[in-house]
Amino acid sequence: MRGPRRDPDMVRAYVRTRGHSSPSRDGLTLTTLVRAADRPLHGLDVEALRVMRICRGPLSIAEIASLLDLPPTVALIVVSGLLDTGHLDSPAPAGQPDISVLEEVLNGLRALAVR
Amino acid sequence: MDSVLSPSDEHLYLPATVTRSAKILIAGHFGAGKTTLVGSVSEIKPLRTEELITEASTGIDDLAGLPGKTETTVAFDFGRRTLSPQLALYLFGTPGQNRFTPFWEHLFHGALGALILVDTRRLQDSDPVLGLFEERGLPFGVAVNEFEGAPRYARDEIRQALALDDDVVLTSCDARNEVSSIHALIAFIEYLHRSRRLEHLS
Numbered sequence: 307m308r309g310p311r312r313d314p315d316m317v318r319a320y321v322r323t324r325g326h327s328s329p330s331r332d333g334l335t336l337t338t339l340v341r342a343a344d345r346p347l348h349g350l351d352v353e354a355l356r357v358m359r360i361c362r363g364p365l366s367i368a369e370i371a372s373l374l375d376l377p378p379t380v381a382l383i384v385v386s387g388l389l390d391t392g393h394l395d396s397p398a399p400a401g402q403p404d405i406s407v408l409e410e411v412l413n414g415l416r417a418l419a420v421r
Numbered sequence: 422m423d424s425v426l427s428p429s430d431e432h433l434y435l436p437a438t439v440t441r442s443a444k445i446l447i448a449g450h451f452g453a454g455k456t457t458l459v460g461s462v463s464e465i466k467p468l469r470t471e472e473l474i475t476e477a478s479t480g481i482d483d484l485a486g487l488p489g490k491t492e493t494t495v496a497f498d499f500g501r502r503t504l505s506p507q508l509a510l511y512l513f514g515t516p517g518q519n520r521f522t523p524f525w526e527h528l529f530h531g532a533l534g535a536l537i538l539v540d541t542r543r544l545q546d547s548d549p550v551l552g553l554f555e556e557r558g559l560p561f562g563v564a565v566n567e568f569e570g571a572p573r574y575a576r577d578e579i580r581q582a583l584a585l586d587d588d589v590v591l592t593s594c595d596a597r598n599e600v601s602s603i604h605a606l607i608a609f610i611e612y613l614h615r616s617r618r619l620e621h622l623s
Contacts, residue, residue, distance in 0.1 A: 335527065335531040336444070336511075336527055337511045337531060338442070339439065339440070362434070363434025363437065364434060364437060366442060366501070366511060368499055368511065369432070369501070371470045372469060372499075378472055379472060379523065379527065382527065397440040405614070407533070408533065408610060408614045410504065410508045411443050411510055412610045415504065415606055416607060418600075
């Protein structure tokens with residue numbers, strides 16, 4: 307039987323996200339691309355610093371989660387906070403795909419298939 | 422634990438020109454070849470990430486008025502392929518379980534659709550996976566992963582066995598082979614494009 311003790315993983319996730327339980331931004335997805343902006347890092351907590359260190363080039367939030375061994379939901383929250391403070395940039399607003407994305411994907415795949 | 426990773430050595434960054442991403446889910450029953458296909462197409466070593474999921478469980482605890490909780494780890498593998506100087510495609514191997522968690526929402530959110538791999542030796546195992554996407558309204562296509570030694574059936578027979586609507590794309594591939602996997606993805610995206618199946622996103 308599970309006792310009343312707190313689940314250590316839940317506590318850890320809570321601390322990592324400074325108590326936030328969902329991303330502060332709508333529209334962020336696991337494939338949203340981000341990169342570090344040129345901003346001073348002082349005042350950031352350990353988790354945010356780890357994210358900043360790894361974001362020297364464009365990466366998706368899913369890659370950040372995997373490379374830092376963070377649960378994806380935690381990575382979304384940490385990245386969301388860093389976008390809010392301007393420490394991270396997202397090259398394009400995270401939007402829902404439209405028909406032009408389908409066409410770009412199709413053209414890209416076709417080019418790979420005929421190489 | 423807090424070792425500084427050097428992703429420049431271990432992990433390939435996207436070109437700085439890439440501003441857009443697209444996501445396709447690669448689904449299928451256990452052993453259908455999801456991870457294999459992701460690895461064949463990916464330009465990076467496929468990555469894995471895990472989410473701990475706590476769910477209310479149904480069972481004997483409920484009788485005592487004490488709803489139980491079960492914890493499971495949902496792991497998924499994903500890969501990436503840069504398709505143009507502006508666009509990166511992400512392929513997410515998608516487990517066929519835990520559909521009602523916030524984590525699933527993250528997985529589905531923004532996906533173009535799901536390509537469902539099937540093994541002809543285990544066609545019945547695909548039913549829950551197909552059901553998941555039908556219920557969810559996310560467009561899907563089906564690709565038979567042609568395992569060596571697996572029986573080959575006519576497309577119509579497979580379509581019938583899987584109870585697929587006539588308009589759902591059905592293709593085949595060898596998930597171990599890059600070009601073959603890419604052709605299956607092309608067939609799927611052509612289908613989405615033909616049918617403009619993006620209404621679910623609006």
